[in-house]
Amino acid sequence: MTSPSNHTLTFSNPDDPKSAPREAARLMVGTDLAAEMVAKAAERAKALKDATGVEACLATVLVGDDPASATYVRMKQNRSKKAGIGSLSVVLPAETTTEELVAELRKLSEDPKVHGILLQHPVPAHIDERAAFEAIDPAKDVDGVTMHAFAAMAFxxxxxxxxxxxxxxxxxxAYDVPLAGAHAVVIGRSPILGKPVGMLLLASNATVTYTHSKTRDLADIVKTADIVVAAVGKANFVRGSWLKPGAVVIDAGYNENNTGDVHFEEATLVAGLITPVPGGVGPMTIALLLEQTVAAAEAQTTTA
Ligand SMILES: NC(=O)C1=CN([C@@H]2O[C@H](COP(=O)(O)OP(=O)(O)OC[C@H]3O[C@@H](n4cnc5c(N)ncnc54)[C@H](OP(=O)(O)O)[C@@H]3O)[C@@H](O)[C@H]2O)C=CC1
Ligand SMILES: Nc1nc(=O)c2c([nH]1)NC[C@@H]1CN(c3ccc(C(=O)N[C@@H](CCC(=O)O)C(=O)O)cc3)C=[N+]21
Structure with a gap:
């Protein structure tokens, strides 16, 4: 697998050069693995097109004009294009009602040219996001946001x-992190990230603790984690002093200026393995989206 690139000696206490030296955490790099996944998805997309003339197509739906969300959607479209996957972009005004959004998603669900649908989270607060997600046909739910997908992950x-x-x-x-029996602490419980990642970890026999904005004594709970998944949306929120030495730290945060939810400089002195931001979780997200879009296109084409 990808070899770590920052295996440098540091001091266990950065303020005391006489403290025992220890190695900085090994990096868990997503970029190379993601590139392999995208290359395979691109091959499958081409094979499908050559055999049937059908181009795999992902529809992205963005409600409102949050510039960061617009950037993610553009990024997904660019990567799709490079992989030979078509994209259809639907942008709706911030005032869109739940009924209007549901109608748009039903239309895309019924459009035979569209194989996958991604509704960007979060939607404006006046919209019932669950109702909107459920308007996506589970066969086209390549972003895994429906109750159907959640139940499959949980079971x-x-x-x-x-x-x-x-x-x-x-x-x-890919990094051979043992999941069975490991204590995983998930910080955050959003429908697209915290909640499903906990379910997948549980399905892999980890012991899972969910934490969120109402959790008391968060740092103490994180201290007991073999694996920490930070999915909060607050830059540098998780501090090095919260971590158990050697812990595996997954930083899913993607905040302004490419900043994660984990204070990287502190965490790298304590953790055993840590994902960088950028170059960690982000590329893996898009790679899986493309892989699942091609799988959806194959399934819809062979059964059509
Ligand atoms: N790299 C990638 O591919 C992706 C990155 N992201 C990034 O991940 C982060 C999280 O995204 P997302 O899940 O969509 O965010 P949401 O805002 O939907 O959810 C944030 C979660 O964090 C919890 N939380 C907020 N404050 C605290 C606190 N002080 N202590 C403990 N928990 C807290 C909230 O708790 P409560 O439920 O109680 O409100 C909520 O469950 C963002 O930075 C986002 O950009 C998101 C998706 C993909
Ligand atoms: N329904 C839904 N599904 C999502 O998957 C979803 C969403 N809503 N809402 C917004 C977040 C955000 N998100 C990112 C995806 C990739 C990178 C990514 O590839 N980041 C690169 C950096 C890319 C760059 O900045 O050039 C990296 O971390 O290396 C980041 C963020 C998905 N999201």
């Missing part, structure tokens, strides 16, 4: 996975 059944959680599991597997 350890095959099916589309939420892309960031599924990408995180692939990364943990």
């Amino acid at each position: 350890g059944e095959p099916g589309f996975r939420s892309c960031t959680p599924g990408g995180i599991i692939r990364l943990l597997e």
